[in-house]
Amino acid sequence: MTQTEKHNLTVLIADDEIEFASTLVARLRLRNFQASMTNSGKATLAAIEQERPDVLVLDLKMPDLDGLEVLASLQVKYPSLAVIMLTGHGSFAAGQKGMELGAYDYVMKPVDLNLLMEKIEGAFQSKQTAP
Amino acid sequence: MQKLLIPIQGDFIAPRFDLATEILIVRFKNGATTSEPKIIILERPSDEALCQMAVEENITDVVCGGIEDVHYRFLVWKKVTVLDAVIGGWQKAVEKIVSGSLRQGDILIKSKDQRLAL
Numbered sequence: 131m132t133q134t135e136k137h138n139l140t141v142l143i144a145d146d147e148i149e150f151a152s153t154l155v156a157r158l159r160l161r162n163f164q165a166s167m168t169n170s171g172k173a174t175l176a177a178i179e180q181e182r183p184d185v186l187v188l189d190l191k192m193p194d195l196d197g198l199e200v201l202a203s204l205q206v207k208y209p210s211l212a213v214i215m216l217t218g219h220g221s222f223a224a225g226q227k228g229m230e231l232g233a234y235d236y237v238m239k240p241v242d243l244n245l246l247m248e249k250i251e252g253a254f255q256s257k258q259t260a261p
Numbered sequence: 262m263q264k265l266l267i268p269i270q271g272d273f274i275a276p277r278f279d280l281a282t283e284i285l286i287v288r289f290k291n292g293a294t295t296s297e298p299k300i301i302i303l304e305r306p307s308d309e310a311l312c313q314m315a316v317e318e319n320i321t322d323v324v325c326g327g328i329e330d331v332h333y334r335f336l337v338w339k340k341v342t343v344l345d346a347v348i349g350g351w352q353k354a355v356e357k358i359v360s361g362s363l364r365q366g367d368i369l370i371k372s373k374d375q376r377l378a379l
């Protein structure tokens with residue numbers, strides 16, 4: 131089985147940088163992920179309610195609710211959802227804050243696609259094996 | 262050991278250096294690639310960020326479509342070999358630069374299996 135055949139996870143990309151998010155969605159789809167995108171905090175919460183993705187890749191900075199606010203809300207309503215934070219270059223502290231709030235990990239922009247895919251799979255597996 | 266950077270757009274070399282949001286990086290030596298191609302997604306298009314990345318990643322070769330003269334000169338000043346005005350699929354471009362046959366201004370014909378690798 132090749133790397134691409136074993137995917138098929140559903141992934142939601144939440145980022146207000148539309149070009150970035152759409153590029154990431156396109157690349158993930160080429161690797162057999164079922165990827166979709168939202169561009170605001172409120173839209174992300176609504177999409178999770180409807181789509182129930184396996185993994186959420188959540189940008190820190192969004193226009194209405196920021197990533198940490200979205201994450202805090204999700205931890206109450208969907209504690210089993212695997213979340214990876216996206217942070218700007220050099221934003222270690224924000225990424226670590228996200229992990230304190232329950233995110234599996236964080237990835238800094240610009241995003242190495244292979245690294246992100248590894249973390250998506252790791253995040254999903256961690257939720258599968260969680261007690 | 263050489264390290265190649267190509268701004269890409271899907272399966273193709275991005276037509277403009279300053280509008281690319283995806284970057285391909287691959288190492289090669291003696292006519293063969295020595296690493297899997299790495300794709301990096303930029304937060305937003307930025308020719309200055311691309312130049313900075315080329316320096317930080319110790320890139321030796323850049324293949325691109327159109328590039329502003331100021332950025333071309335910067336990269337050349339940093340001892341990066343720049344092949345610009347190259348049009349076509351990036352996989353073919355990688356094959357040709359690795360084999361030493363890619364030239365500035367080359368127009369590369371899309372091959373049937375171009376979408377398979379990544």
